[in-house]
Amino acid sequence: MDKIIKNPETEEKSKQEKEDSKISRRGFLTGSAAAIGGAALVGTYKDASAYKEFSGWPGRFGCLTDLTACVGCRSCEKACNEANNLPKPDVPFDDSSVFKEMRRPTAHAYTVVNQYKNPKDENKPLYRKVQCNHCNEPACASACPIHAYTKTPEGAVLYNPEKCFGCRYCMIACPFYVPAYDYESALEPKIVKCVMCYARIKTGGIPACADACPVGAITFGKRSELINVARKKIMTNPDRYINHIYGEHEVGGTSWLYISGVPFEHYGFPANLPKKPLIEETKGFLGAVPVVFTVWPALFGTIYASLRHREDMEKQKHGEEEEKK
Numbered sequence: 001m002d003k004i005i006k007n008p009e010t011e012e013k014s015k016q017e018k019e020d021s022k023i024s025r026r027g028f029l030t031g032s033a034a035a036i037g038g039a040a041l042v043g044t045y046k047d048a049s050a051y052k053e054f055s056g057w058p059g060r061f062g063c064l065t066d067l068t069a070c071v072g073c074r075s076c077e078k079a080c081n082e083a084n085n086l087p088k089p090d091v092p093f094d095d096s097s098v099f100k101e102m103r104r105p106t107a108h109a110y111t112v113v114n115q116y117k118n119p120k121d122e123n124k125p126l127y128r129k130v131q132c133n134h135c136n137e138p139a140c141a142s143a144c145p146i147h148a149y150t151k152t153p154e155g156a157v158l159y160n161p162e163k164c165f166g167c168r169y170c171m172i173a174c175p176f177y178v179p180a181y182d183y184e185s186a187l188e189p190k191i192v193k194c195v196m197c198y199a200r201i202k203t204g205g206i207p208a209c210a211d212a213c214p215v216g217a218i219t220f221g222k223r224s225e226l227i228n229v230a231r232k233k234i235m236t237n238p239d240r241y242i243n244h245i246y247g248e249h250e251v252g253g254t255s256w257l258y259i260s261g262v263p264f265e266h267y268g269f270p271a272n273l274p275k276k277p278l279i280e281e282t283k284g285f286l287g288a289v290p291v292v293f294t295v296w297p298a299l300f301g302t303i304y305a306s307l308r309h310r311e312d313m314e315k316q317k318h319g320e321e322e323e324k325k
């Protein structure tokens with residue numbers, strides 16, 4: 001079983017991280033105000049043909065799922081549930097009746113395993129674990145008017161509920177239909193998705209799902225090394241694998257990669273995704289939707305951020321007064 005385990009390289013502080021640490025709630029106000037001109041985003045965006053392959057954070061991590069190895073045991077789902085303290089599911093993890101329908105990650109399941117028909121052998125179904133692919137240049141992040149998402153130097157795409165105001169653009173923008181909305185948190189809008197076990201990988205660990213897989217179908221490591229591992233497997237087992245690493249180039253590349261014995265469409269992957277990131281399309285989409293869907297959420301976001309800012313200032317002032325007493 002390949003498990004490339006390396007300590008995270010955090011020295012290379014990304015531009016985005018620096019910017020993010022600088023963003024105060026006051027900063028959201030200007031960010032949101034800028035977002036009010038939703039249509040203004042369109043046309044200012046750089047020409048898609050100018051796109052160059054993402055080269056940031058060469059030491060970033062990822063996971064490689066070998067779809068030919070997955071047996072659909074759902075140990076990864078269980079491990080994720082436990083590692084993230086999620087509520088116990090209605091249907092136990094060893095109940096295969098869940099395979100009767102295609103599932104998507106939900107607020108209570110950051111990952112789900114689905115079953116697919118095997119075009120080579122109808123008696124041997126295929127299985128795929130679905131979760132956030134941690135895109136190199138995430139469409140969810142580019143669609144978010146108040147920058148609630150961050151692509152970390154470690155590779156994980158993280159979401160900040162403190163910033164989110166619930167417009168759900170990210171859900172629409174994601175090409176893999178990943179972000180889920182937590183409807184139980186209606187008053188405090190919250191999007192939920194796989195976090196690539198960020199706390200674990202930051203401290204030299206590996207994602208819980210990768211650790212739990214009994215057949216080693218998930219390999220964790222540096223993305224660049226995972227691509228080499230995948231290439232080697234394909235080259236040395238041409239009868240087992242098709243010559244395609246899904247996620248190496250799709251939508252600008254993803255941190256979660258896949259190899260397979262059949263074309264990826266059979267696993268329900270979106271076919272024909274462009275190589276370039278969807279950022280350009282996302283901006284185009286924001287300009288194309290009616291103004292009520294662009295201006296209002298942005299305006300709402302501004303008010304929301306403003307209220308939060310005022311609330312924080314009041315709390316701070318109150319704390320200072322208490323200290324003086």
Ligand code: SF4
Nearest residue numbers: 132133135138140174
């Ligand atoms: S898979 Fe979707 S949610 Fe995950 S980083 Fe990419 S765009 Fe964002």
Ligand code: SF4
Nearest residue numbers: 080194196197207209
């Ligand atoms: S990486 Fe962590 S959060 Fe993501 S699916 Fe695996 S166990 Fe769940």
Ligand code: SF4
Nearest residue numbers: 070071073074076213
């Ligand atoms: S634990 Fe491994 S074999 Fe089992 S469903 Fe998840 S990826 Fe597949």
